[in-house]
Amino acid sequence: MLSSFVLLQGQTKRDPRVVGLSGAYTTIANGIFCVGYNPALITRAHDKPFMMQLLQYDQGFLGNFLSIENVAQYSGDTLNTKEKDELFDNFEDGKGLAFFRDRHLPIPLMNYSKGNMAFTSNMVILSNFKIPIGLLELIFYGNGGKPDLDMTLNMEILGLNEFGFTFGVPFKSLSLGVTFKYLQGMFYMGIDPDSSQANLVTADEGLYGSGKYLFRQGIGGKGFGLDLGLVTKEINDWTFGMSMINVLGTIEWNKPSGMKTFLEDNPAWFEGFYPFTWGDSIVADTQAVLYTYSIDTLRADQLGNDSLFSNNTEFVTNKSVFETRYPAIFRFGVSKRMPTYTIVSDLVAGFQDKYYARQRWRWSIGVEWTKMESLPLRMGYSWAGGDLKELAMGLGYHKGPIIFDMGFAFRNGTWLHTMKGFNFSSGVTLTSFGGWRSDKEKAKTTKGLRGLLNRFTQKRKKKKTTESGQISEPISEPAKEE
Numbered sequence: 001m002l003s004s005f006v007l008l009q010g011q012t013k014r015d016p017r018v019v020g021l022s023g024a025y026t027t028i029a030n031g032i033f034c035v036g037y038n039p040a041l042i043t044r045a046h047d048k049p050f051m052m053q054l055l056q057y058d059q060g061f062l063g064n065f066l067s068i069e070n071v072a073q074y075s076g077d078t079l080n081t082k083e084k085d086e087l088f089d090n091f092e093d094g095k096g097l098a099f100f101r102d103r104h105l106p107i108p109l110m111n112y113s114k115g116n117m118a119f120t121s122n123m124v125i126l127s128n129f130k131i132p133i134g135l136l137e138l139i140f141y142g143n144g145g146k147p148d149l150d151m152t153l154n155m156e157i158l159g160l161n162e163f164g165f166t167f168g169v170p171f172k173s174l175s176l177g178v179t180f181k182y183l184q185g186m187f188y189m190g191i192d193p194d195s196s197q198a199n200l201v202t203a204d205e206g207l208y209g210s211g212k213y214l215f216r217q218g219i220g221g222k223g224f225g226l227d228l229g230l231v232t233k234e235i236n237d238w239t240f241g242m243s244m245i246n247v248l249g250t251i252e253w254n255k256p257s258g259m260k261t262f263l264e265d266n267p268a269w270f271e272g273f274y275p276f277t278w279g280d281s282i283v284a285d286t287q288a289v290l291y292t293y294s295i296d297t298l299r300a301d302q303l304g305n306d307s308l309f310s311n312n313t314e315f316v317t318n319k320s321v322f323e324t325r326y327p328a329i330f331r332f333g334v335s336k337r338m339p340t341y342t343i344v345s346d347l348v349a350g351f352q353d354k355y356y357a358r359q360r361w362r363w364s365i366g367v368e369w370t371k372m373e374s375l376p377l378r379m380g381y382s383w384a385g386g387d388l389k390e391l392a393m394g395l396g397y398h399k400g401p402i403i404f405d406m407g408f409a410f411r412n413g414t415w416l417h418t419m420k421g422f423n424f425s426s427g428v429t430l431t432s433f434g435g436w437r438s439d440k441e442k443a444k445t446t447k448g449l450r451g452l453l454n455r456f457t458q459k460r461k462k463k464k465t466t467e468s469g470q471i472s473e474p475i476s477e478p479a480k481e482e
Helices: 016-020 039-045 070-073 081-092 133-139 258-265 441-467
Strands: 050-063 096-105 112-114 117-132 148-150 153-172 174-191 197-203 206-232 237-251 288-298 308-318 322-327 328-337 341-350 362-369 377-383 389-399 403-413 421-430
Touching: 016 050, 016 153, 016 389, 016 403, 016 421, 039 112, 039 153, 039 174, 039 206, 039 237, 081 133, 096 133, 117 133, 133 148, 133 197, 153 206, 174 237, 174 258, 206 258, 206 322, 322 377
Parallel strands: none
Antiparallel strands: 050 096, 050 112, 050 421, 096 117, 112 117, 117 153, 148 197, 153 174, 174 206, 197 206, 206 237, 206 288, 237 322, 237 328, 288 308, 328 341, 341 362, 362 377, 377 389, 389 403, 403 421
């Protein structure tokens, strides 16, 4: 299981606008970008042009300790007990020193929306690595503070394609939406947390311990997911919405699939990656690797005894087919639209500590300034307790058929020197030459421009008449003397 700190975004689907608003998106996402946040928002596009994503790049990295500030604070000095305790507190929540990386790559030209329907596709690659908390305890305190040390290692790499079909139904006061997902697993490699454990005991009689790790691999998988959403009509410029993302969502690995067939038919393309190997042995798709070891009372007078350390590798076939669960996410949001800006806020919670989800509430707030329609500016902030905070910013360029957006977030921190990770996202989306606006919005803009042009023309005519020496306004005749 991914360590529990990996949560500030809480999604498997991102775009530059939501990154710039620090995740506050449940009531304002547009078109194809409502998928993964609130599918009911697709109903707002029923009278607007098509939207098609041309390309997008989204990269994120996150840790639970390493930052410029922390490295500078603890480098070069001998730490006393209080400083060690303060430093060690950074690792306890994540149960170790953890690193998380994610990439989101929407497949070009395969994200399209028109009217109340959308088809989306997204490639997600997640990787996580965690240094055991017991190893850090041994480095910090030796064996005096805690003789029995948890040495369980955590590692996972996951790649999948997420295909979704979204539609919405508008009613008088609210709209409902749903997204049906097909989850195409590409690859999985990781240590099964339910079947793996390791410890090291440093007692008076010596040092001993044991460990068991089940390494699972998956090539080709499939599953299904479901998102549900609700959003109200705008009431006095206020909008409310909520959604359940991945109400259903699992991937079953190592079943017959197109991905597995493709890898088998093109082995030269994936040399060094597939097939998986363990030492000099090739691990078949139907196998998992169970590695066990034991250390038997290692003492100073027995260091030369090779029999004190033993290990064994077993290729297990009855655990080759397995499932990974996509955690469910609950979102509640509210937004207030002003003439030149929009304020939006979300509350988000997961139902388990896995992948992108966490069993803790996260609050986010964002502001989007739209006085210049072609150049929107964004800023957001989110907080989930303790050090789990994030500051984000972004901008866009919307002109004609081009929708370009970019966002950057300081993850687990609020500035460059305190951030323990980052998220950068940019993308280009195409729409009609008149922009992503309804006919009513275009008519309103045209009417406003015409009125402005008429007032400007009348003012110019009046000024020219005055400058030519003609009387611009009639003057009453003087009264006759009686």
